[in-house]
Amino acid sequence: MKYIDEYRDPALVAGLLTKIENAARQISHPVTIMEICGSHTYAIGRFGIRKLLPESIRLISGPGCPVCVTSAHDVDVALYLAGLDNVIFATFGDMLRVPGAGGDSLQKKRAAGADVRVVSSADECIELALANPQKEIVMMGIGFETTTPTIAAVVTACRRKDIQNFSVFSVHKIVPPAIKTLLADPLLNIDGFLCPGHVSTMIGTAAYQMIPDAGRAAVITGFEPVDILEGVWMLLQQIVSGNMEVAIQYSRGLRPEGNTRAMNLMQSVFETADAEWRGLGIIPASGLSLRNDFASFYTLKRFTLPDIKSSDISGCGCGDILRGIKLPNDCPLFKIVCTPMNPVGPCMVSSEGTCSTHYKYY
Amino acid sequence: MCIGFPGKIISIDKDNYAVIDISGTRREVCLDIVDEPADVGDYVISHAGYAIHKIDVATAQDKLKLLQELIDNEIY
Numbered sequence: 001m002k003y004i005d006e007y008r009d010p011a012l013v014a015g016l017l018t019k020i021e022n023a024a025r026q027i028s029h030p031v032t033i034m035e036i037c038g039s040h041t042y043a044i045g046r047f048g049i050r051k052l053l054p055e056s057i058r059l060i061s062g063p064g065c066p067v068c069v070t071s072a073h074d075v076d077v078a079l080y081l082a083g084l085d086n087v088i089f090a091t092f093g094d095m096l097r098v099p100g101a102g103g104d105s106l107q108k109k110r111a112a113g114a115d116v117r118v119v120s121s122a123d124e125c126i127e128l129a130l131a132n133p134q135k136e137i138v139m140m141g142i143g144f145e146t147t148t149p150t151i152a153a154v155v156t157a158c159r160r161k162d163i164q165n166f167s168v169f170s171v172h173k174i175v176p177p178a179i180k181t182l183l184a185d186p187l188l189n190i191d192g193f194l195c196p197g198h199v200s201t202m203i204g205t206a207a208y209q210m211i212p213d214a215g216r217a218a219v220i221t222g223f224e225p226v227d228i229l230e231g232v233w234m235l236l237q238q239i240v241s242g243n244m245e246v247a248i249q250y251s252r253g254l255r256p257e258g259n260t261r262a263m264n265l266m267q268s269v270f271e272t273a274d275a276e277w278r279g280l281g282i283i284p285a286s287g288l289s290l291r292n293d294f295a296s297f298y299t300l301k302r303f304t305l306p307d308i309k310s311s312d313i314s315g316c317g318c319g320d321i322l323r324g325i326k327l328p329n330d331c332p333l334f335k336i337v338c339t340p341m342n343p344v345g346p347c348m349v350s351s352e353g354t355c356s357t358h359y360k361y362y
Numbered sequence: 363m364c365i366g367f368p369g370k371i372i373s374i375d376k377d378n379y380a381v382i383d384i385s386g387t388r389r390e391v392c393l394d395i396v397d398e399p400a401d402v403g404d405y406v407i408s409h410a411g412y413a414i415h416k417i418d419v420a421t422a423q424d425k426l427k428l429l430q431e432l433i434d435n436e437i438y
Contacts, residue, residue, distance in 0.1 A: 001368075001384065001385040002368065002370070002385075002405065002424065003368035003405060003417060004367075004368065006387075006426055011433075012429060012433060015432075015433030015434075016429075016433070018433075019433070037364060038363060038364070039363070039364055039365050064364075065363065066363045067363065091364070092410070094363055098407060120410065120411060121392075121410050121411020121412065122410065122411070123392060123411055123412075124411075142363075143363055143364070143410075144363075144364060145363065146363075146364040146366070146409050146410075146414065147363065147409065147410055149395050149412075149414075150395065150409070150410050150411065150412045153392070153394050153395055153412065188432065196364060197364075197366075198364040198365075198366045198407070198409060198414070199364055201366070201397075201407065201414050201415045202414065207394075226429070230429065250424065251421050251422070251425050252417050252418070252421055252422035253366075253413060253415060253417075255397060255415075257398040258397075258399070259395070259396075259415065261395060261396075261397060262395040262397070262414060265395060279407055350363070352363060
């Protein structure tokens with residue numbers, strides 16, 4: 001597979017490991033590296049990368065799985081909307097099994113008769129809306145900057161086509177404010193960040209400048225073994241030299257200025273709003289809601305919601321795991337009552353969740 | 363969730379949707395938000411039904427070559 005196989009070359013991996021070992025020997029203290037992206041968490045587990053690294057290098061996972069950081073309340077609102085009679089609720093598959101109040105989920109709602117459709121692209125909603133004019137199509141708008149422009153593209157396409165039965169329940173979030181929150185957390189002492197490859201395809205390098213400004217290393221990294229190891233090596237080089245910057249390992253995946261076309265589209269449809277992140281609490285201006293110009297496509301303005309009281313799942317450690325201050329093994333539910341077949345918390349649901357990855361690979 | 367995969371554009375229709383080939387698997391993606399104009403034969407990274415980046419072939423090759431040289435020559 002072009003642009004994939006080359007980055008799984010065992011000779012390159014072995015060479016990079018030697019370089020990492022040499023660099024690690026030049027650093028007198030243990031090094032903590034956080035991967036922010038759920039796809040990195042998954043790849044690091046799947047390729048066994050933790051076990052390849054010297055003991056002094058610790059990789060921890062951050063809040064980079066959109067499903068995992070969705071608040072309990074937003075999950076409950078999704079469940080309410082999916083249960084309405086005249087609604088076809090469209091969602092990416094990752095969201096289907098996330099438990100809400102009382103262990104309910106979109107999957108269980110569907111089994112009980114709700115019309116929940118799994119889409120792999122938001123543009124499937126256009127066909128759904130045209131084919132079902134008497135129904136309200138509600139798309140669960142979930143994801144970071146990589147995904148949100150695709151939802152914005154569908155919203156603008158629906159406006160062009162004068163589709164009036166489509167709206168977005170936006171729980172979209174943006175990554176930089178979460179990094180800022182992590183940098184300010186006194187319990188976290190992160191030496192460097194593996195920055196998310198495909199979020200960076202969209203937002204470019206400038207958005208991460210607060211990382212080197214805070215004296216930490218930053219490398220935008222791809223998702224294959226060679227990418228991740230080169231990313232770690234580049235982080236160590238910054239730590240050794242003391243010259244922190246936002247470096248790009250994943251040069252085939254982005255331009256330094258990002259995808260301005262997609263970002264402009266996103267900003268024309270969405271505006272920032274405060275958002276609640278599971279584990280991190282409310283972060284100002286870290287969520288995205290639809291602009292007033294697009295109010296008719298905004299589910300929360302189209303529907304009147306009852307007062308939904310939500311509470312976090314008792315005993316679930318997802319919150320601390322998402323901040324990187326606990327590992328799945330520290331959670332009393334992990335592997336005992338919380339398993340991929342019967343997930344209690346969201347980090348066990350998504351294949352990119354830290355708990356699911358640890359269950360499978362460690 | 364931000365999973366993206368590289369594929370080669372096989373064809374583009376009048377609505378700006380492309381068929382891309384990922385090692386024999388074909389998938390339709392929309393080209394409306396890709397960062398640079400992309401044509402048949404180009405490689406793009408796609409996410410959730412949309413191409414988001416055109417891969418610059420020279421950049422990708424140079425990077426791999428440089429990495430190989432660094433390792434071969436044990437420069438660090």
